[in-house]
């Protein structure tokens with residue numbers, strides 16, 4: 001049916017099609033109806049309701065409905081509530097890892113990929129930033145990893161997510177569990193919605209839990225942030241939708257701060273289980289295959305959860321990605337980054353890079369979260385691999401020209417010439 005919808009509407013490959021069978025209990029409503037939704041990469045989603053079960057819909061019915069503008073539903077359909085997913089019902093569990101920029105999502109992902117829990121994982125990774133860095137930060141493993149770097153998972157690339165899930169469903173014998181790491185700026189609600197909007201996905205995959213990483217040292221600043229009109233605070237949304245909160249980086253906060261952060265988390269999501277952690281060192285049995293996502297609870301808090309498709313991002317938070325050929329002078333680099341993050345670290349939420357230091361045979365992996373910075377040596381540069389640098393900054397009011405010129409000034413050649 002999806003292929004017929006594609007052909008009739010002349011849809012491109014970037015547009016996702018969803019088909020959902022609904023049982024309607026309202027008086028005067030037919031017992032079963034079918035909703036067809038089309039989600040383009042750009043532009044408004046469209047949906048049609050056909051008042052009969054999917055198996056009785058012919059191509060002519062579809063043609064009549066889809067090509068007649070009067071049949072298009074302008075109102076969101078009243079969806080009846082599907083049953084909450086039950087653990088171990090044969091469907092593949094899906095864990096959504098979310099949390100603000102730099103909170104520890106990749107650290108937890110690497111733990112999951114390297115600990116011996118007996119589950120084979122398929123990983124879908126979405127990254128915010130002009131230059132992709134995360135593929136280099138995720139440890140080498142046997143698992144299949146899908147990158148989605150051309151937009152945010154919760155809006156522009158949701159079609160990509162659906163396509164990747166479709167591809168995974170065709171190979172479901174190869175893994176036991178799916179992990180989705182969102183960007184630090186994602187609203188988890190539309191990602192969760194994906195598992196209830198399409199019958200094929202809902203019949204094979206089960207949203208197991210939304211696990212939200214929280215950076216104990218920086219979360220308050222982001223929860224307190226005033227957002228532009230109509231824009232949700234992502235840090236609040238990520239906690240509100242969590243089935244588990246991993247209160248990470250407890251080494252960077254004292255007990256009274258941790259108690260205060262826990263109280264704040266409870267004020268947003270009272271029943272959530274909070275797990276304190278350092279470097280995401282939690283017992284993985286508390287987050288994987290736990291059957292914790294509860295659709296009834298979500299709908300009680302947010303009745304429009306299944307129908308709302310619109311949301312706005314805070315466009316004042318942007319990224320600057322810089323790719324630079326050549327080798328860097330370590331002293332110049334440390335001086336520049338140290339001073340930059342000391343002076344601008346309130347607005348530079350996250351910085352990270354894979355860099356080539358002069359005379360160093362290994363890659364230098366740089367990580368910054370606000371004013372805290374950390375550098376470690378990664379893998380060796382491979383023979384014939386160009387020794388280049390990739391650096392990304394994410395934050396508010398970023399001055400691209402100043403960042404590019406500051407970074408260029410760290411080149412070893414520029415240093416020698418200066």
Ligand SMILES: Nc1nc2c(ncn2[C@@H]2O[C@H](COP(=O)(O)OP(=O)(O)OP(=O)(O)O)[C@@H](O)[C@H]2O)c(=O)[nH]1
Pocket residue numbers: 099100101102103104105106107108183184213248249250251252277278279280350367368369374
């Ligand atoms: N001190 C401290 N540092 C941590 C802890 N957990 C993670 N980090 C560091 O924090 C930085 C960010 O961690 P990531 O796991 O990359 O965070 P993330 O949420 O994946 O970041 P983005 O995907 O860029 O939003 C890295 O330098 C980590 O080594 C912790 O518990 N304590």
